[in-house]
Amino acid sequence: MRQKMTLDQIKTMFEQSGKVAVVGGGLMGHGIAQIFALAGYEVGLSDISSEVLEQVGPKVRTNLEQMAGYGLVDPDAIPGALRRIHTTTDMPQAVEGAGLVFEAVVENLELKQKIFSELDALCPDGTILATNTSVISITEIASTSQNRGRIVGTHFWNPPFLVPLVEVIPGADTNPYVVEACMDILARVGKRPVRVKKDVPGFLGNRLQHALWREAISIVENGIADAAEVDEAIKYGFGIRLAVLGPMENADLVGLDLTCAIHEYVLKHLEASKEPSPILKEKEAKGELGFKSGKGFQDWPIERQQEVRQRLVDHLLKWHVANPKA
Numbered sequence: 001m002r003q004k005m006t007l008d009q010i011k012t013m014f015e016q017s018g019k020v021a022v023v024g025g026g027l028m029g030h031g032i033a034q035i036f037a038l039a040g041y042e043v044g045l046s047d048i049s050s051e052v053l054e055q056v057g058p059k060v061r062t063n064l065e066q067m068a069g070y071g072l073v074d075p076d077a078i079p080g081a082l083r084r085i086h087t088t089t090d091m092p093q094a095v096e097g098a099g100l101v102f103e104a105v106v107e108n109l110e111l112k113q114k115i116f117s118e119l120d121a122l123c124p125d126g127t128i129l130a131t132n133t134s135v136i137s138i139t140e141i142a143s144t145s146q147n148r149g150r151i152v153g154t155h156f157w158n159p160p161f162l163v164p165l166v167e168v169i170p171g172a173d174t175n176p177y178v179v180e181a182c183m184d185i186l187a188r189v190g191k192r193p194v195r196v197k198k199d200v201p202g203f204l205g206n207r208l209q210h211a212l213w214r215e216a217i218s219i220v221e222n223g224i225a226d227a228a229e230v231d232e233a234i235k236y237g238f239g240i241r242l243a244v245l246g247p248m249e250n251a252d253l254v255g256l257d258l259t260c261a262i263h264e265y266v267l268k269h270l271e272a273s274k275e276p277s278p279i280l281k282e283k284e285a286k287g288e289l290g291f292k293s294g295k296g297f298q299d300w301p302i303e304r305q306q307e308v309r310q311r312l313v314d315h316l317l318k319w320h321v322a323n324p325k326a
C-alpha cells in the first residue's frame with residue numbers, strides 16, 4: 001500500500017516514470033499538460049471528446065508562442081513540448097506508465113468518484129492520483145476508491161501555465177508523503193505549491209476569493225457603489241498591494257491592535273449571508289450570465305470581452321517577465 005511507501009520511494013518512482021497523465025483536456029487540463037510537457041515529461045492526455053482533443057495542440061502552441069513573445073519560453077523548445085503531449089479518448093492508454101495522474105474533468109462529484117475508482121483499479125500502487133477540483137472535498141472524491149492514500153488535491157488556477165499557485169490538499173486518508181512529493185514535483189516544474197492542512201470546502205484560495213466576491217456583490221446590491229466602481233477600488237487600491245503583501249503580513253504591518261479595533265467596529269456590518277445573494281440569483285434566472293450572454297453585472301459586447309481577456313493574459317505575462325524567479 002502507498003501508505004507504507006517513503007517519500008524517497010514515491011519521488012523516485014515518479015522520476016523514473018518520466019510521464020504524467022491528465023484526464024480531461026478542457027480549459028485547465030490542456031494547460032496542466034503544457035506545464036509538464038514543457039518541463040520535459042511525456043504527457044498522456046485523455047478526454048471523452050475528440051473535438052476537445054483536436055484543439056489541444058493548437059491551444060498549447062498559441063500559449064507557448066505568446067510566452068515566447070515575452071521571452072519566457074525558448075521558441076526552439078516549443079516543437080518538443082508539443083510532441084510530448086499524446087492525446088487519446090482512451091483513458092487507460094493515457095495513464096499507462098504515468099507516475100502522476102491529474103484529473104481535470106467537469107466539476108461533478110459522482111463523475112470524479114467514478115474516474116478515481118477507475119484510475120485506482122488501472123494504475124499501479126506507485127502512481128499518485130491528483131484532482132484539480134475547485135471546491136469539492138478530496139475525502140469525498142476518494143471515498144469510492146480502495147487505495148486512498150495516494151489520492152490528493154492539486155488545485156491549479158486559471159490559466160495554470162501563468163498563475164504560479166497550486167494548492168496541495170490532503171484528503172482524510174492521504175499519505176503525508178504523497179503531499180510532500182506533490183509539493184516537490186510542482187516546485188520543480190516552476191509552480192508555487194501551497195500546502196492546505198485541512199480538506200475544507202473551497203480549500204484556501206477560493207474561500208478568500210469568494211469572501212471578497214460576496215462582499216463586492218453585497219456592496220452593489222445595497223447601492224453602496226456600482227459594479228465598475230467596486231472593481232476600480234480593488235484594481236487601483238489594495239489589489240495592487242495584494243501581489244506583494246498578503247493580508248496576514250499586512251495585519252502585522254499595520255498592527256494587530258489597529259486590526260482588532262477595525263474589526264470591532266466594522267465586522268458586524270459586513271455581509272455574512274450563507275446563501276448566494278438575491279441579485280445574483282435574479283440575474284441567473286433572467287439569463288444575465290456575464291460574458292457568455294453579453295450581460296451580467298455590466299454589459300459585455302464581444303470587443304470588450306476580448307479586451308478584458310487580452311488584458312489579463314498580458315498582465316500575467318508581464319508579471320512573469322518582472323518576476324523571473326517566481
Ligand SMILES: NC(=O)c1ccc[n+]([C@@H]2O[C@H](COP(=O)([O-])OP(=O)(O)OC[C@H]3O[C@@H](n4cnc5c(N)ncnc54)[C@H](O)[C@@H]3O)[C@@H](O)[C@H]2O)c1
Pocket residue numbers: 023024025026027028029046047048049052103104105106107108111115132133134135155156157158
Ligand atoms: N476553469 C477554471 O478557472 C478552473 C480553475 C481551477 C480548477 N478548475 C477545475 O478544473 C476542473 C476542469 O475545469 P475546466 O474549466 O477545465 O472544465 P472544461 O469544461 O473546460 O473541461 C472539462 C473537460 O472534461 C471532459 N470530460 C468530461 N467527462 C469526462 C470523462 N469522463 N473523461 C475524460 N474527460 C471528460 C470534457 O469533455 C471537457 O473537455 C473542474 O473540476 C474545475 O472545477 C477550474
